[in-house]
Amino acid sequence: MQHLLKSTTVVFCLLLSMTLQAQTKPAKTKPKPTGDPRIEKLLAKMTLEEKIGQMTLYTTDWESTGPTIRDGYKNDIRSGNCGALFNSHTVPFTRELQRIAVEETRLKIPLLFGYDVIHGYKTIFPIPLGEAASWDLDAIERSARIAATEAAASGLHWTFAPMVDIGRDPRWGRVMEGAGEDTYLGCRIAEARVRGFQGKGIGNTDAVIACVKHYAAYGAPIGGRDYNTVDMSERFFREYYLPPYKAAVQAGAMTVMASFNDYDGVPATGNKYLLQHILRDEWAFKGFVVTDYTGINEMVKHGVVPDDKAAGELAVQAGIDMDMQGAVYQRFLAQSVKEGKVKMAQIDEAVRRILALKFQLGLFEDPYKFSNAQRAQATILSPENRAAARDVARKSMVLLKNANQVLPLNKQQKIALIGPLAETKNDLIGNWSGAGSGADCVSLLEGLQNAGMKPVAVAKGCAIDSEDQSGFKAALDAAAQADVVVLAIGERADMSGEAASRAYITVPGAQEALLTALKATGKPVVVVLMNGRPLTIPNIDRQADAILETWWSGTEAGNAIADVLSGAYNPSGKLTMSFPRTTGQIPVYYNHKSAGRPFDPNSKWTTKYIDEANAPLYAFGYGLSYTSFKYGVPTASKTAFKKGESIVISVELTNTGNVDGEEVAQLYIHDLVGSVTRPVRELKAFQKVMLRKGETKTLTFTLSDKDFSFFKQNMKFGSEPGDFEITVGGNSDTDNVVRVSLK
Numbered sequence: 001m002q003h004l005l006k007s008t009t010v011v012f013c014l015l016l017s018m019t020l021q022a023q024t025k026p027a028k029t030k031p032k033p034t035g036d037p038r039i040e041k042l043l044a045k046m047t048l049e050e051k052i053g054q055m056t057l058y059t060t061d062w063e064s065t066g067p068t069i070r071d072g073y074k075n076d077i078r079s080g081n082c083g084a085l086f087n088s089h090t091v092p093f094t095r096e097l098q099r100i101a102v103e104e105t106r107l108k109i110p111l112l113f114g115y116d117v118i119h120g121y122k123t124i125f126p127i128p129l130g131e132a133a134s135w136d137l138d139a140i141e142r143s144a145r146i147a148a149t150e151a152a153a154s155g156l157h158w159t160f161a162p163m164v165d166i167g168r169d170p171r172w173g174r175v176m177e178g179a180g181e182d183t184y185l186g187c188r189i190a191e192a193r194v195r196g197f198q199g200k201g202i203g204n205t206d207a208v209i210a211c212v213k214h215y216a217a218y219g220a221p222i223g224g225r226d227y228n229t230v231d232m233s234e235r236f237f238r239e240y241y242l243p244p245y246k247a248a249v250q251a252g253a254m255t256v257m258a259s260f261n262d263y264d265g266v267p268a269t270g271n272k273y274l275l276q277h278i279l280r281d282e283w284a285f286k287g288f289v290v291t292d293y294t295g296i297n298e299m300v301k302h303g304v305v306p307d308d309k310a311a312g313e314l315a316v317q318a319g320i321d322m323d324m325q326g327a328v329y330q331r332f333l334a335q336s337v338k339e340g341k342v343k344m345a346q347i348d349e350a351v352r353r354i355l356a357l358k359f360q361l362g363l364f365e366d367p368y369k370f371s372n373a374q375r376a377q378a379t380i381l382s383p384e385n386r387a388a389a390r391d392v393a394r395k396s397m398v399l400l401k402n403a404n405q406v407l408p409l410n411k412q413q414k415i416a417l418i419g420p421l422a423e424t425k426n427d428l429i430g431n432w433s434g435a436g437s438g439a440d441c442v443s444l445l446e447g448l449q450n451a452g453m454k455p456v457a458v459a460k461g462c463a464i465d466s467e468d469q470s471g472f473k474a475a476l477d478a479a480a481q482a483d484v485v486v487l488a489i490g491e492r493a494d495m496s497g498e499a500a501s502r503a504y505i506t507v508p509g510a511q512e513a514l515l516t517a518l519k520a521t522g523k524p525v526v527v528v529l530m531n532g533r534p535l536t537i538p539n540i541d542r543q544a545d546a547i548l549e550t551w552w553s554g555t556e557a558g559n560a561i562a563d564v565l566s567g568a569y570n571p572s573g574k575l576t577m578s579f580p581r582t583t584g585q586i587p588v589y590y591n592h593k594s595a596g597r598p599f600d601p602n603s604k605w606t607t608k609y610i611d612e613a614n615a616p617l618y619a620f621g622y623g624l625s626y627t628s629f630k631y632g633v634p635t636a637s638k639t640a641f642k643k644g645e646s647i648v649i650s651v652e653l654t655n656t657g658n659v660d661g662e663e664v665a666q667l668y669i670h671d672l673v674g675s676v677t678r679p680v681r682e683l684k685a686f687q688k689v690m691l692r693k694g695e696t697k698t699l700t701f702t703l704s705d706k707d708f709s710f711f712k713q714n715m716k717f718g719s720e721p722g723d724f725e726i727t728v729g730g731n732s733d734t735d736n737v738v739r740v741s742l743k
């Protein structure tokens with residue numbers, strides 16, 4: 001026995017030393033050359049563990065954006081077990097972490113720093129759903145540009161944005177992060193945000209790497225409940241949910257984040273069809289794919305793998321290059337390679353993609369180039385950035401109602417400012433507000449004061465989500481002193497965003513009752529709505545004299561709202577998500593199908609509710625102005641055209657009101673007969689134009705057969721001969737039609 005024990009020990013020591021050598025010696029396999037000698041040279045030196053370290057992303061303990069936090073991430077850096085960090089920013093912190101990586105590790109590979117810079121880094125812009133309502137692609141790009149400049153000056157290389165998930169269900173809290181329900185608009189906005197983030201290119205010290213998320217179809221959870229199952233046909237997916245990811249990739253985004261949900265029964269994090277067939281083979285994406293927070297681990301809960309190790313093998317074989325926070329690759333991937341369950345070539349491919357971006361950033365030449373105190377000082381919260389935030393915020397606001405032209409207010413009117421959001425600062429930056437701070441915000445009260453519209457009385461009236469009405473008396477007293485009431489109501493910022501789905505999307509608590517009480521005074525009431533999603537507000541619509549949708553409009557919110565209330569800026573925003581009358585209508589969206597029994601008020605046997613209208617309270621594309629616009633009948637350069645030809649749709653637009661204003665002219669098509677059912681409306685073009693009062697402009701839109709293409713019955717994308725109705729107007733309800741035929 002003793003002898004056996006001794007020889008076993010010898011064998012064990014031999015094995016142990018061989019294993020240790022293997023870990024310290026570069027891996028044996030000859031890496032496949034990629035054309036960049038720097039990458040190949042470095043890769044050849046790396047041990048398997050060091051390669052896996054590059055595929056590992058951890059959060060610091062500065063912030064928590066998910067269910068787990070690891071301490072010891074600095075030791076992970078030192079041991080070469082972590083190649084990227086998120087929730088780590090500011091010059092001092094990133095310099096310290098980078099120093100550990102480039103001074104205390106064997107190969108001195110610089111770290112990548114990522115962060116959720118979704119609608120601003122420190123100067124916070126409106127939530128993306130608000131920005132989308134501006135329909136101003138230049139403004140949206142500018143917002144991302146400024147966010148990138150501030151973030152890159154603070155040591156960040158990479159933002160986990162744009163979020164391009166199509167959202168048709170306002171119960172889902174993350175609609176605040178996206179561009180709304182429409183695919184065409186979602187694509188254009190995705191492109192603008194990628195351009196803004198990446199600027200003149202990765203490596204510039206005012207640019208950050210964009211990360212398209214959440215790939216894919218995360219915005220369609222059943223029941224609007226975050227993280228829930230997604231289930232849709234391939235046609236529906238490719239027609240409505242997939243295009244914005246493709247648009248962002250084709251705009252140059254160099255990273256993609258896999259989503260938590262399953263697609264066609266397979267979690268996106270392990271879905272080869274999404275990550276390889278579509279992303280790599282169809283789109284030729286060259287960047288790297290990162291999971292969402294512990295997305296690999298969660299495949300065990302999805303029930304497609306028995307344990308984390310198997311989850312890691314499924315993820316890497318599907319095409320996941322980097323493991324966010326799950327520590328699955330770090331714990332099990334080396335073993336999986338040794339067991340032959342994962343090929344070294346797969347590891348090398350992932351590491352090449354990651355190193356390629358670190359080289360492109362210039363981090364090997366200067367690991368500290370992004371952590372620059374002077375640049376940070378010069379750009380963060382600069383007057384120019386604040387002015388831009390105020391401008392984008394104004395443009396994002398949507399005037400939903402303005403009975404008897406109660407708006408704009410004039411400076412002689414005595415204003416009572418009432419409501420739980422009248423003086424808020426922290427809520428104004430909304431959710432996913434990066435390094436933003438409420439302390440930097442301008443409240444609505446301050447904005448009115450700055451505009452020379454100091455209220456004669458201010459009262460909270462009630463809380464956001466309490467039924468307590470004890471504050472009503474003070475509110476009524478305030479209203480009694482005024483000519484007009486400005487009532488600031490809505491949600492709390494944390495009632496939308498991740499893990500914040502709502503089954504009742506009302507203005508919560510006693511806020512509606514407060515409106516009713518104030519309305520009874522006979523004073524006109526202007527509702528300023530602050531929220532992160534469409535809300536069901538039929539009672540508010542009935543009672544308020546005016547309603548201004550301001551979303552969460554960021555650091556300069558108060559000034560921007562005052563600009564609109566005072567008429568200094570004529571509101572021009574248009575909704576990019578339908579506002580249901582009631583939750584029971586959800587999902588309700590403009591580009592619906594006709595169905596075989598389209599609604600007919602004169603027939604029982606048609607698609608309808610017996611207790612509610614079909615139509616939303618406010619439609620996609622809707623928004624009022626302080627002026628009015630008139631559209632002429634659209635005309636077509638030719639009423640019949642062939643594949644390969646284009647047609648020009650022209651329409652006269654007149655500002656028939658008394659003030660200058662911007663209008664978003666929207667062009668929709670309706671394919672009357674297709675090999676599959678087609679939506680009754682599809683947005684295919686838009687123009688935001690300024691018209692002086694009384695001015696008329698002729699707008700032209702050039703369309704090609706690509707604009708009439710869709711996934712036909714054979715699932716091939718293309719157009720079919722047939723008749724189309726083209727409508728041009730100020731929202732999706734317009735019936736200003738010209739008919740054309742594609743031969």
Ligand code: GLC
Pocket residue numbers: 065066086116160213292293498
């Ligand atoms: C979160 C979000 C994702 C974010 C990531 C890092 O869970 O789903 O959008 O980028 O974690 O914070």
